[in-house]
Amino acid sequence: MEYIKEVNLREAVIHILDNNADEPILNEFALDLNEETYDFLLKHIQRCLKDEELKYAFFNKERNIVKDLSQEYLNGENNILDVSKELARQMFILMRSKGNVPSCDLVTVSFSTEFGMFLGIFKMDYIKNYLHNIEYVDDRIGINIIPQFTGLPASSSRIQKCAFIKAMNQDNEYDLMVIDKQKKSKNNEDYGSNYFIDSYLGCTVIDNERDQTKNFVKVAEKWTQSALNENADKQEKVRREIKKKLKEEDIIDVQKFSEEVFKEPEIKESFVNFATEAGLGDSIPVDKEWVEKKLKRIRLKIDKDIDIYISEEAYHDINRFEIQRNGDGSINMILKHISNYVEK
Structure with missing residues (x-):
């Protein structure tokens, strides 16, 4: 754009x-x-x-x-x-x-x-x-x-x-x-x-590149919430992979994305079918400027009653924020080395 x-x-x-x-x-x-x-x-x-x-x-x-x-x-x-x-x-x-x-x-x-x-x-x-x-x-x-x-x-x-x-x-x-x-x-x-x-x-x-990029993120998130309900572990992996592709790729091939991210054949097919039914094209041009702005801050809404706003830098800094996988589909989100905070 x-x-x-x-x-x-x-x-x-x-x-x-x-x-x-x-x-x-x-x-x-x-x-x-x-x-x-x-x-x-x-x-x-x-x-x-x-x-x-x-x-x-x-x-x-x-x-x-x-x-x-x-x-x-x-x-x-x-x-x-x-x-x-x-x-x-x-x-x-x-x-x-x-x-x-x-x-x-x-x-x-x-x-x-x-x-x-x-x-x-x-x-x-x-x-x-x-x-x-x-x-x-x-x-x-x-x-x-x-x-x-x-x-x-x-x-x-x-x-x-x-x-x-x-x-x-x-x-x-x-x-x-x-x-x-x-x-x-x-x-x-x-x-x-x-x-x-x-x-x-x-x-x-x-639709311009920004519209198509936004729509891909929206559709992928909607599928993640629906198909991977009650499995925060898999949800986090998918969302992390989406962010990675948005940062690295100029064009996202929906079929290739599904092949690389998901292991189970039925999950791969489910994602592609969902994307097609939602009107996504086979390939999505990535609006890099929108992505940079979008990913600067990440908002996590956890179990309907916890909100966390975190910068992209902090999200990927193992010394400040960590995802622990419990093996049962649940995860722990750990904030580390907090030296100061303000209550609002």
Whole structure:
């Protein structure tokens, strides 16, 4: 996966999309990217680029206004003010037609990276803030707390819906990266539906290396808990082997992994069948950067009532942490040479 490290903002525009209004309130000027505004947008971009729900996607072949407008801008054929206005109009039309999409500010921002130029679209849903209100009643001061529903997400908050679009060409690994976090709902037509991806962006999400690596770890863990239930000894061996393969291999061959890790033929077959039914491919490209981040700290949930967080270094240090095998499927986990601890 392309992990973007260098982000330099070029220009940005914000528009107001209020469901209670008949028309969107469209800005006639680009934002003044002073130090505070620049930092606010930059932190949102960086946080979204690091979000594990960020997905690769390709634009669908059908004509789509967002696709056409973004490419016009990225190819130098249109300016950000006109492009952002039309992007806002399209979102407002969609909001009104759905009838249950929250009001928001729509921010369009362009930025350069080590992988080229991107056009970002942020749907910034309003958050509830509280303000004090001062009234004078019979020469006496009265202070109340009143809600305000037009606050923007703080730079430390997570954006629910955004897209980062690049210039399209046939060699692209993807056309855009998208976050579309869903609100849990029993009704598929509610706000939790895929209106942002399907109707607005008109794109199809694909799995990248990080998605495939995460899915392999998830499926392997699910199989381990199910097939090796009540056998902590075998569970630990499998998990240790998974970590080893993730660190050493660039591509994990599921069949070969099963052959190397398990001795019993029925266990080998069980793992491969489980992986196939879960939708894993025959070979899994390993996202090394995700693996390094994932394995920095290991969380062990033991018998439902003990939690241990341990660094990868400590986990593999025999002088600090040891697994003792009891021969009956159970294990002892031993913490060694503790000189200091804090109770929380």
